[in-house]
Amino acid sequence: MYKAFQKLPAVKQRRILDSAIKTIAEKGYEAASISTICRRAGISNGALYKYFKNKEVMFFACVDYGVEVMMMELYLKYTSETNTLIDAIRSLLHGFKEFTKKHRDMLSIYSDLGSSSMNRFASVSEKIESEGRAFLIGLVEDAKKRGEIDAGVRSDIAAYFIDSHIMLYSYSLVSDHHARRFDAFFGDSAGRLTEDEKIEKIMESLKLLSKGAGHGASGKKP
Numbered sequence: 001m002y003k004a005f006q007k008l009p010a011v012k013q014r015r016i017l018d019s020a021i022k023t024i025a026e027k028g029y030e031a032a033s034i035s036t037i038c039r040r041a042g043i044s045n046g047a048l049y050k051y052f053k054n055k056e057v058m059f060f061a062c063v064d065y066g067v068e069v070m071m072m073e074l075y076l077k078y079t080s081e082t083n084t085l086i087d088a089i090r091s092l093l094h095g096f097k098e099f100t101k102k103h104r105d106m107l108s109i110y111s112d113l114g115s116s117s118m119n120r121f122a123s124v125s126e127k128i129e130s131e132g133r134a135f136l137i138g139l140v141e142d143a144k145k146r147g148e149i150d151a152g153v154r155s156d157i158a159a160y161f162i163d164s165h166i167m168l169y170s171y172s173l174v175s176d177h178h179a180r181r182f183d184a185f186f187g188d189s190a191g192r193l194t195e196d197e198k199i200e201k202i203m204e205s206l207k208l209l210s211k212g213a214g215h216g217a218s219g220k221k222p
Contacts, residue, residue, distance in 0.1 A: 019038075019040035021065075025105035037058075063121075063124045067131055070103075078095030089139075096173060108175075113128075149209050161209065
């Protein structure tokens, strides 16, 4: 889809994509201007159109890049040395906290994909979700083999349960609306929860999996 762009040195590719991601995160997809992206990347408008047919194609490239970075610097990095499913999820949530310090704009764009104005990019969302789904199902299957989760619990449902908590937490890192929503469910009158408190609240909920919750959800799927 963007062969000319892929022939560029990796450093230049990242500079262009990082500039695009920053601009889109700040302005939203519709308002993000090619001129601003090019100025930040240090290239001409004409050069960008040599690499990408239009802004939409460039956005797809940004998402591909974001998925790659998230898998390498987040999912694989923070779960590779954990021993249990609970440890893996706790490590991953702390990873999101650290990841946001460096890649907040990537997470902001992912959060924005949930808005109705981005419906035409549903296929982009599906790609991201399929990567996360496969990863989490793998963690669940490994946990079943270790006896941490009852074998009768459906892996896809357990993965969705985990993912819903992860998404609520990750969105709360970049969206004030989601931060307040998190507090509405888990907080109290004492004020906003700290990030570490949020993570521990989630871990309390996820421990339900290790107690064999969801026996009635078993079915033909693994």
